[in-house]
């Protein structure tokens with residue numbers, strides 16, 4: 001069987017903020033349908049890495065390829081990639097002045113050039129899928145955090161992305177709302193979506209991830225399947241980190 | 249009272265003139281404000297320099313003076329140009345209405361530049377990133393997100409500029425625009441009732457500014473309905 005090229009590929013990627021070396025020689029291949037969980041201490045470069053994948057940050061060295069397109073500084077290329085990559089943020093980032101359904105329709109109309117009816121239709125289907133179709137005509141500010149994050153996931157899915165990026169999607173949520181968001185993500189994973197999730201929800205990682213990537217000080221320290229990663233971490237730094245988050 | 253009635257047609261005509269002046273200037277104010285704010289926030293040093301020069305000048309010179317400079321400056325230039333074609337020409341000017349609208353719009357536009365700039369800076373960066381991440385182009389992000397967010401943030405400050413703009417329309421009588429103040433001056437020379445006449449002008453301005461205040465209230469109510477709903 002001819003193996004397909006990875007849908008996301010980072011090769012020797014470096015990123016600097018001024019003189020600060022935020023990403024050091026990142027290498028990561030993600031096959032279609034794979035779920036990658038990224039963890040690591042604060043400031044280790046997790047967000048920076050996934051933001052480089054869709055060009056919200058520009059990397060300085062190395063190659064990033066997404067769905068066959070090589071990321072360049074060119075606005076057009078970045079845009080082409082972002083149209084195929086969904087992203088969910090820690091702080092939801094819903095457009096506050098638009099109703100929930102309008103949040104879901106905007107990019108479909110602007111980017112996919114769908115008609116109002118088509119966009120609304122897709123939007124309602126996805127709201128149903130994340131279990132909040134009753135809130136379609138409310139403003140984001142009227143929803144709970146968990147509901148808002150589910151809207152954000154639905155908004156990204158409306159674009160029918162090939163890949164979904166999650167940057168700590170549950171970190172801003174009250175504990176009782178975390179599970180409703182994780183359920184949606186688990187469901188999405190089961191349907192075969194390619195995902196990179198930055199999260200410290202280790203239960204989710206254990207049950208969903210094909211691979212867990214541990215980052216520290218801008219490097220990928222180690223990466224492995226959940227069983228080996230949790231049972232026998234190779235590096236001391238990984239062990240220390242796991243001890244810390246599990247004891248919490 | 250009889251005097252006001254005698255001059256009511258002229259006052260009405262004068263009111264129409266300042267209302268037109270107000271709307272024409274308003275359009276220009278929005279253009280200057282948007283251009284100025286985008287220039288100040290741009291990466292181009294030249295654009296920033298020009299915009300800074302614009303706001304320093306137009307906020308630093310008394311508006312009355314700026315009006316005279318714009319009107320007579322343009323008239324002198326125009327006259328000189330016209331004379332080079334036809335030496336017989338004694339005087340040529342931009343119609344005072346347009347010179348006035350332009351001069352006022354520069355002043356208020358300079359203030360609007362700062363208001364818009366602050367509002368653009370107040371936009372949550374996360375929202376812009378979310379829109380980008382959905383695949384919108386930079387241009388689409390500007391039209392569909394930055395601009396709608398910006399004007400909401402700018403609204404309270406902009407309402408104040410509208411009141412200043414209205415009041416500045418009183419200045420243009422000095423270059424011969426026949427607004428209500430001009431009407432009052434003319435009436436006074438005939439009926440020698442300056443107090444009554446100027447009081448009438450004051451009431452007309454008060455009525456118009458009340459309309460602006462009420463309109464802004466309605467617009468704010470619409471613009472912030474999502475905040476109201478979320479309470």
Ligand SMILES: Nc1ncnc2c1ncn2[C@@H]1O[C@H](COP(=O)(O)OP(=O)(O)OP(=O)(O)O)[C@@H](O)[C@H]1O
Pocket residue numbers: 017020022040041042043044045046047048049
């Ligand atoms: N725009 C920026 N300008 C300067 N430094 C930045 C910028 N963004 C991130 N950094 C720095 O880069 C490093 C990595 O940041 P990043 O946000 O990727 O970390 P993270 O692993 O996501 O951390 P957290 O768990 O706190 O979200 C940090 O030291 C941060 O201070």
Ligand SMILES: [Mg+2]
Pocket residue numbers: 046047048167168
């Ligand atoms: Mg982060």
